[in-house]
Amino acid sequence: MNTGETLKFIRTKKNLTQKEILPDYIDPSAYSRVESQKRPIRINDLQEILDRLSITPDEFFSLSSLDHEQQQFRNLFYYCGNHIDNKTKKKKLLDYYFDLENNKGKSLRQISNYIAIKNFFHQHWDEVNTISTEEVKSLFNELNQRKFYFQYDYVLLSNLITYFSVQQSDILISKAYPIELEEDRDYITKKFAYNTLLNLISIRLHENDYTRALKYIKIAQKQDKSASNYSFRMNLKYLENLTNYLIKGETKYMKQVYNFIENIEDIGDLTYAQSVKEEVKKLTYNNGRDSNNEYIIALIKDTY
Template structure:
């Protein structure tokens, strides 16, 4: 979303009329701002955000800006193209070393920090795993929020498998069902998709099959707001649970058919990710694989 789309999105979420946001001008002036027909001054933006009850730093995390996420997006794409490129590794580690875990971090920086730790700590000695202290602070941050935006879902999707069962229940009750799904942009929906997949994989590993069914049913209620790959992924997860729990051979055949279908329609990244998830589930490894699809989305 750009600034205007984000203002529209938040105003609709809060169910506020346009006339409430710039109190000393005609409502048509604000309408032109929201539609992009009038330039928005900084003083107008501050007044609007005051009336929306959202601070500037929080607001800035949720609109697209050419610089937002650009560093991480570029580095991850380079890594995807050539995972063995030492120059790319050096760039990622160099960027990582500029990030210092603290309460002063922006959500964008925190998301980048978590992405690097969860993706590379098991590969590079220079990157340590998330500590218990860091994870506790991440839980507190997410637990204190009543409404999740883009980076909240990004952070949760990459940490959900690390939390205790009781913490997972608390955070998922905040994250699902997703509020105002019709206003979410494609990048946020990607993170929500990733969250569901990583959650179900985690629960399968823990043999919590009833919880799997519960969250899959919740996710199904949002299907009309998602694309075909998301719907395929939900069916894939449902079949995965059925196969692992009951050794249903038909379910296994459908899992393989879904991967083949995704490859046939050139959804190679999702096909590869789901194949990795299936292979991981069928091993004795305790730790779920984190799907890469979101991190290489151009809208990250």
């Protein structure tokens, strides 16, 4: 639905007339043309009408198609990610990918979508190329020029963080964090910003670079000041406990890791739980901790 259709949908669902939702300074005939999609609406007028409808802007825009194209892409992207072998959806996403590949004047939104497809699907579909060295270099330079990071900047950063060198990552993280005006940011922007830090911590653990892992954990702990994103905080706590275990070898930290895995399984996300198990197994076996700890060996036998 577009803006006018959404306003009409909400109004009729609430059994209200146009007259009941309009402030005195808005001409009813002019507003009628908004609902019939014949004229736009000013942002101040929209806010006043939403107040009278008792609808938040977030709820309104979730129903409106202002960002319809991008929402369609995300729905298709996530569907394909969970159904890799679905030929119909695969073709649809690949058609979009090839259109972007041939588009020399891509917008930032299109670039972020293009890179997201390459980052995830190149390992599943032969038709999708890996992200090239030239793309990494070009996009690093672009992100490095940013004075303020918006949503698509964080999407790019999240998808490219594994391709950047240690030095490049440090430079961009210092520019992108702390998240400016974090409390005013939308959920999706913060989601990608948080995921970037979680991915980076995991990367450093796989590289046995525990000093930098701790550095990024400290940066991440300063985000989400409202304590509203529980997924982010739980995953961060898992990485913090895993890092402490790898450094100190104390079983109390592995117990917390095990509790995290159990919680994921309890809510039914078995795929993610399995990926966490595999990550923990790989990291703990690689650094030799488990061979010296009977409790951890038993834990792994029961869990993996």
